[in-house]
Amino acid sequence: MTAPTPPLLSIRDLLVQYPAAASGKRTLAAVNEVSFDIQPGSIFGLVGESGSGKTSLAHAIVQLVRPAAGKILFHGDNLVTMKEKELRSARRNIQLVFQDPLVSLSPRRSILQSLLEPLNHFRIGASGQRRSRAMNALETVGLDQGVQHRYPHELSGGQRQRAALARALITEPELIIADEAVSSLDVSVQARILELILHLREKTGVAFLFISHDLAVIQQLADVVAVMYLGKMLEIAPAGTLFRDAAHPYTRALLDAVPAPDPGHDKPLVLSGEPPSPLTPPSGCVFHTRCPAVMKQCEKIQPAEKHIIEPESSPSAHLVRCHLWNS
Template sequence: MTGATATLLAVRDLVVEYPGRRRRGDGIRAVRGVSLDIAPAAILALVGESGSGKTSLARAILRLQPVAAGQILLQGEDLTTLNPQQLRAARRDIQAVFQDPMASLSPRRSVLQTLREPLDHFRIGDAGERGDRATAALETVGLDPSLRHRLPHELSGGQRQRVALARALVSEPRLIVADEPLSSLDLPSQGRIVELLLEVRDRTGIAFLFVSHDLAVVRRLADAVAVMYLGTLVETAPAGTLFAQPAHPYTRALLAASPVPDPRLPPPAILQGEPPSALTPTRGCVFHKRCSERMARCVTEQPPETRAGDREPAHRVRCLLWNS
């Protein structure tokens, strides 16, 4: 934990569980004690295979998902302890963009109505100012103000995702949590939104938690990367360090499995088999069933989080290879 004033979001030992259907103890532990920090104006990418717990973590941070244990400190205030009224006020500072803009935009609200809704909700400015802010948000995301009376179905997928981003921006939050915001778009639209996110961050100083499957996008966008496996962050590092010197066998396998593996990387551990079910309680390292570098103690010992090497203090890893 940094405890530094430069931390915007500090998540500590967060646990998310889904209750079982039949009996106590058959629930799913989707997030298993995750800690992470996001600095102001930083973009932290959260990556990992399907089912690793990325959405559960993102929704818990947004307080859309109950938290079984842990803290979510936004500018020092623990969101897990707020009453509903306090939480509504705190939501001005933490906004969301989801995967499918069609599902997250109201079909009967025009673009302008969509953008005014958070301003009305948080009582920001008077009527005239709300209109000006909505138009400014449209310009920030590169949408022509002439689109403001359109309904979502009258826009393209890329335009809809820009509206969703404008809606997240319009209340001037400190942090936007974006869960796979590009995956419903074609490649050229994805590229334009990536450039747009970087511009928005530079211009507004808003920080992002950016959930993505796509390592090529993460490479272009992220300042730091957190790698999730079975509800656990197995590696976190500044993006340049993670791509150049991945320390965890799972991260190396993920990078090797991405479409353009980096030829400078060490030989890959091949990702074989399915990830274990989040239902199963795990002894030892969460990755031991698939790890090509497994040692006898990996089956019983849980790796603590340690520094990966001496050069980069923010490069952290959970692997016994780094903990001998």
């Protein structure tokens, strides 16, 4: 039997809190005791409605926000306790792509300048070779070399997101976090960027934490899918398992909201209303106020994580947090 590959990224019991606006000492937990692993070269899809904590999780991984508790292990080293100097190499290895490409491509810089900036910052390659590295990056993301002299506002939305991906790739990271990176693109452009992401993974072996509020988008590329709600991870499973045999009532409701017919579920569940505020999260199971299968204990007792398949360390593990699975 071969030993399992160690994860690239391991998140353990992560807690991200913000001070609640204008309310003294109160805090809200945007990410609440979240744990998961990302394997090297895999695409880990993270889905959840707006406000579920996806961006806070992404920002904690790249240390844009400091978590209140928990571990973020990259190759086994905890980023949370690292000193600034050690974090430098981790920063080169983990890149973030935003929904709005103008966050990483400055409007005042040409595309070439934006591509050279991380190479100069991390002193990657001899200075004379950096330009050819930038040209290679443009080619990898399917952009013409002529784009190098253009400014972001001169490009289409799809071209801009390709340029943002080129900038993320240029440091040869092992992990790219794409936070709603295709959400503001037209469906046809979106499809081409998703194809590009699959191609980049194939060509470079880079892993993705791909974040979207749209399960239909996640379905097109993820190997493993995690479902987040009000800061909690409610289900994690290999994509095939999740789209065939979703175990959590929230995941099933999200699946039933996906336009394509899903013959696996004969009784559609309708998800109504907005999620509650994370400032005043429901007691017990965070989903109980909207759950069609709610039971008496759900209002009082928080369900523990249950392994439906395989131990936690296996990439085929299927985890769910719901009392329906606890008996």
